[in-house]
Amino acid sequence: MKRKINDRGVVGFYEDVPALLIVVVATVIFLASIYSAVNRHGQRTEISDFEREAVEFAEGVRASPLLLYEDNVGQFDATKVQYLDSENLTLSFDHPDFYYRVELIDVSNYSVKYNRTWSREPDFNFTEEHYEEGRKVIHLSVTIVVDTDEIHPARLRVEVWK
């Protein structure tokens, strides 16, 4: 059949309906993909905010005056390490809106070790399934100063969750 091409439009019901359907379907798919992309971006931003909060907390622990030896960031005083309790550490961070567990692992080759754990955890028996809004673990290294001749290297593991 020979096609007629000119600038005079015509209306044909049986052609417009399928065309309209295609346009509607394409628009719906496109809108759905926009929604999905915005949603993913939102989730990413939320995780990023939480990560930032966790990093600030970990850096705060590493620089906490309750633990530092002569105000040197990353150097903990062995006596302060022994006597600091979880409640005071939580108080110093003005009751953060997340749970945490801070583990100090003395890895020195001295016989006396200064291992400690401070935490703020829910009252119930906590398991992995209770992580609701994500979890962030931050690894750092510090030293524990017993005196100027005895400085222990230590791992600092800070785990934060909502």
Added chain:
Amino acid sequence: MRKVLRSEDGQSSLLDAMIFFAILMIGSLILAFVPFPSGSPETRGVMRLYGESTLDSYLHSTLNRTSYEYEDEMIHLDDRKVSELIVENLYLRDNTDVDNESLIEGIEKPLNETLDELIFPQYKYDFTAWSSGGANLGYGHESEEVDEEIISATQELHTPDYNETYTANLKIWLR
């Protein structure tokens, strides 16, 4: 106003719709695969902080007992900082004829063990220290092709009289 024509020979609005559909599908595909960064800047910042804090803590910590043999005599170095031990080790290698095996067993082995304990098991590391005289000291995991990014931290060490400068470098990467 023009009169609307009705005819069996209509123009192809279906073709226009198909082109519209194709364009929107391409747009949807682009949106579906738009890359969101998997590792945030914070994650990389934390890795860097970990590398730097580990090197700093390592160099400033002390070892309770190290030693080496020199002219049939045992030299004991108790409660010496890691940085001092590294400098002494490199100095001895550069300037004396101390038996290397004695240095390896008495100083380098405890140094290696301490760093190995300090670094979390999730990471691999490569520690090197060298002097301008050409002596060098290294331990850790062999450098290999890794997909993960390597974080590198460097510090300069000096002899007590600041006559010589030594360099210590720690590279860490995720296993």
